[in-house]
Each structure stands twice: as C-alpha cells, then as structure tokens.
Amino acid sequence: MLSLDYIRNNKDKVIEAAKNKGREIDLNKIIALDDQRRKLIQQTQILREERNKAGKSKPSPQVIERGKKIKEELKKLEDQLVICNQQLNNLLSYVPNVPLPEVPIGKDASENKEIKKWGDLPKFDFKPKSHIELGEKLDLIDLERGAKVSGFRGYFLKNQLATLHFALLFYVFNKLVKKGYTPLIAPAVIKGFAHFGCGQFPWSEQDVYKLNDDDAYLAGTAEQSVTPYYSGEILNEKDLPKKFVAFSPCFRKEAGAYGKDTKGLYRLHEFWKIEQVIIAKNDIEEARKLHEELQKNCEEILEDLKLPYRVLLMCTGDMGEPQIKKYDTETWMPSREAYGETMSNSIMGDFQTRRLKIKYRKKDNSTEYCFSLNNTALASPRILIAILENYQQKDGSISIPKVLVQLIGFKEIILKK
RNA sequence: GGAGGGUUGCCAGAGUGGUAAUGGAGCGGCUUGCUAAGCCGUGACGAUGAAUAGUCGUCCACAGGUUCAAAUCCUGUACCCUCCGCCA
Numbered sequence A: 001m002l003s004l005d006y007i008r009n010n011k012d013k014v015i016e017a018a019k020n021k022g023r024e025i026d027l028n029k030i031i032a033l034d035d036q037r038r039k040l041i042q043q044t045q046i047l048r049e050e051r052n053k054a055g056k057s058k059p060s061p062q063v064i065e066r067g068k069k070i071k072e073e074l075k076k077l078e079d080q081l082v083i084c085n086q087q088l089n090n091l092l093s094y095v096p097n098v099p100l101p102e103v104p105i106g107k108d109a110s111e112n113k114e115i116k117k118w119g120d121l122p123k124f125d126f127k128p129k130s131h132i133e134l135g136e137k138l139d140l141i142d143l144e145r146g147a148k149v150s151g152f153r154g155y156f157l158k159n160q161l162a163t164l165h166f167a168l169l170f171y172v173f174n175k176l177v178k179k180g181y182t183p184l185i186a187p188a189v190i191k192g193f194a195h196f197g198c199g200q201f202p203w204s205e206q207d208v209y210k211l212n213d214d215d216a217y218l219a220g221t222a223e224q225s226v227t228p229y230y231s232g233e234i235l236n237e238k239d240l241p242k243k244f245v246a247f248s249p250c251f252r253k254e255a256g257a258y259g260k261d262t263k264g265l266y267r268l269h270e271f272w273k274i275e276q277v278i279i280a281k282n283d284i285e286e287a288r289k290l291h292e293e294l295q296k297n298c299e300e301i302l303e304d305l306k307l308p309y310r311v312l313l314m315c316t317g318d319m320g321e322p323q324i325k326k327y328d329t330e331t332w333m334p335s336r337e338a339y340g341e342t343m344s345n346s347i348m349g350d351f352q353t354r355r356l357k358i359k360y361r362k363k364d365n366s367t368e369y370c371f372s373l374n375n376t377a378l379a380s381p382r383i384l385i386a387i388l389e390n391y392q393q394k395d396g397s398i399s400i401p402k403v404l405v406q407l408i409g410f411k412e413i414i415l416k417k
Numbered sequence B: 001g002g003a004g005g006g007u008u009g010c011c012a013g014a015g016u017g018g019u020a021a022u023g024g025a026g027c028g029g030c031u032u033g034c035u036a037a038g039c040c041g042u043g044a045c046g047a048u049g050a051a052u053a054g055u056c057g058u059c060c061a062c063a064g065g066u067u068c069a070a071a072u073c074c075u076g077u078a079c080c081c082u083c084c085g086c087c088a
Helices: A004-009 A011-020 A027-054 A061-092 A131-137 A143-150 A159-178 A192-198 A223-230 A284-304 A351-356 A382-390 A402-408
Strands: A113-118 A182-185 A234-236 A242-251 A270-280 A309-313 A325-333 A338-347 A359-361 A367-369 A371-380
Touching: A004 A011, A004 A027, A011 A027, A027 A061, A113 A284, A131 A382, A159 A182, A159 A242, A159 A270, A159 A284, A159 A371, A159 A382, A159 A402, A192 A223, A192 A351, A223 A242, A223 A270, A223 A351, A223 A371, A270 A284, A284 A309, A284 A325, A284 A338, A284 A371, A309 A338, A325 A382, A338 A382, A351 A371, A371 A382
Parallel strands: A182 A242, A234 A359
Antiparallel strands: A113 A309, A242 A270, A270 A371, A309 A325, A325 A338, A338 A371, A359 A367
16 A cells, blocks of 8 residues: 555656556546545544534533534535545555566566576486476375365375475475574464455455455465564564564465466465565665565575576566565476576565554654565475476486485485385 | 453553543653662644644544443444363
C-alpha cells in the first residue's frame, strides 16, 4: 500500500510504475475519492465537536432536541464515509509499489538482466538423465502413486532422497542460525489479513488455497506468516533489523500455470522452504545492504552445494506488485538445459508494513513504517532436481554434496539390487 | 465438544451512562554531582496547517445496536486463561 500523501505528491511516478509493471490503476478516481473522504471527515468532525461540548453537563430539553438532529445528520454522513472509504481502499489496494531507479524497465522475463554467473556447468561423458528418470530408477521419487493419493502434481520422496531432503533443510536452517538469524518454525495456516498484508491479495487470490468457510488460508511461503509476525506493533529502532530464518510448508494452487512444468518436481502444490525474512528501518541505503546480505547468503548455500547458478536483476514487468527491487537466483538443471529459479530475493520498502501496520519508534520519539525484505534460503524438492541431475554419475549412481555427507551418513545413492 | 473467567496505552492497573485515574518502564529535557538520585515532559491514528506548532476528531479486543450522550447497557465474532472430555 502506498500512502495517499505519496500518491498525491508523486502522481506521475506512480502512474509510470504501474504502467511498467503492467498494471492498470485510476489515480484520478483515487484522488477524487480522497477529496470526498476529507470533506466528509471535516463535516462529521464539526458535528461531533458540537455533540461533545453539549455532553459536558446535563442537557436541557432544547439540547436534547438538537442532539437528536445531530445524530441523524451524523448517521447520513458516516454512511457516506463508509462507502467512500470502501471504494477508496479497494482502488488503493491495487496500486503497485514503485521500483527503484536501478531496476530495468521491461515487459517480461526476457528483459531481466543477468548480473552474475557462478560455477562450471557439468560435462557428462554419457547421456545425463533427468531427475525423473533417476528418481524412478533408484526408487527415490514416486510420481504415479503421488498422483494417485494426492492428485495432480502429487509426489512421494522415497528412500535416501527423503533423508537427503531433511538433511538439506537442516543444513541450510542451521547455517543461517549460526549467522545470527532468529530461527522460527512458522505456521502454514494463516488468516486473510496476512495474505493481504504481504500483497498476495488482491492480486494472486486465485493461487491461494482457502480452507472451508473460515478466515483460514494456506501460506505459499513463510514470508506470508513471518512478515505479519509484528503486525500492529511498534518496535524499537535499536532492535532493528530483525532477521529471521523460518521453516514452513508451502502450498500453491498454481492456477495460472496449467500445462506448465507438469512433470517431475519443478512445480508442485506442496513443498517446504527455508525462508529469510528481515524487518528493517525505513532507510533505503540500509535496505540495499541487507538485500545484498540476503543475496550473499543464498549464493553461499549454492556454492556450499557446488551447484552452478546465475543471478538475475528482475525487470519491472517480471516483479511482483509490492516489490521495489528483486533478484532471482537460478540453479543449473541439466535436463532443462537451462537455469531454473530456486531463490527470489526482494525489497518491499514499506509497502507490506503499511498494510500490516508495523512501525518503529525512532530516537526522536516519532514513529515510522519499517521496511521488509525476504529471500529464499532453500526450497525443496525443487532444489533436489539440481542436486540429482548435477551429481549423477556414469554408473547411474548419485554422489552427495560434501557438506551433507556428515549429516546424512552416506556418500552416494546407488541402485539397489 | 462442554462449563466458567477474561481482553483498557510499552507494562501493571482503576473506572457499571456525562466522554479514560494512578504506578512503573523506555525516550527527551532540567538539576544535583557520581556504584546514582530528584524534578518536568512524553499513547496511537486522522482532519486542518509550512510545521515533528496549535486546534479539533477517533480509538478501552473487533463489528453492530440502544441513547441527546457508551470503556460502562444489549447482540454477534475473535483471541487468551482455568477445569472436564477427546487426542499426535
């Protein structure tokens, strides 16, 4: 959410940003509604002031008569104000955030900028298999029974791969805990306000699972439960930034992705993630530094795992509505003969914290909305694609990344007779 | 699932129809002068304003209702606590 003051003072910027993000907004309508809202507020305040003054002592019959009149007039104005606020908030909730100047302007993924590449692509002196083939041969992934039991995009991870999955999650979780991030096991069942606060609603409602008739939804990422952790609170400046590493199950309907990535472990309804979330001061330079820190963390993880990756600076057309700057980190996946997205690192400015009412008290005693940031640390099973395919051997076995061997207790996955 | 109790500012806590006591913390200021103490100020949000000035309004979990007037009375909802039942 942008503030009305900001919108009024930066009309052209906001219009330009929405255009670059491919979103339609009607700022003139928003400003007209805000004018109307202010007028109604002023009118109600005058009447309330009169009522309050009359209420200071026992009223005379004339004052009671006048009071009845005020009550009627107020009721009319307040009803108008409710409608006005509803319309205004509805339009306002669709206004996307304004990207930073260094963000390239572009229509879609083709205009993202590659800014880094790491690691040598594996050279196989045999025909490499996809993770699906490897998973079937070594009895590590059961997609058929997954679909039978869970439905489309369902899966079982099995045998050594199930153990590897846990080891990866733990390795990454622990790595960030050691860096001073506060560990959290975060809920996956969350209320609507959390989705709205993070900017998932109103734009991506079709991608979220709703539970029965309650105010209960499944989270698509721990960002949606951890960012609202401090909602409605005022934090102390000296306690910022708050850095979290959170584990949670993640659920996505993938409603807009029918027919895309329908095979294997790439696009799933249910997966697990270690997420980094930061609540920081309202300071863009500090936010840029923290953004780089989050980026370094996820790159270190891929380097520990010795997986080749590249980093993209996302263009305006391929970033989400709340974001002002975003890096995607993509990991090499031999069967795709391409890098596939495994991490996504964003600065949100005060867009989410304004919706969630997360503020902090500054040294001069005034309050200010915080900034929020988040980046994936590890998403599994997707990352398993890269591990299985990059670590496959000529004899059909799969070696294990060194950093995990101690944790997991075996060095390779081999075909069982 | 059943029974009862509760929700007031950063915290504690008074307040049963006339518009939020009091104590403490933190922060700021002043004074004294040194293992610290005392005094003063300080809730959030909104309208108006150049203003972090003043004035006014709103906020006692949330949403409605009754009333000239609601923290206070009524209804609904959420959450917390205690006990019983069930349970990984």
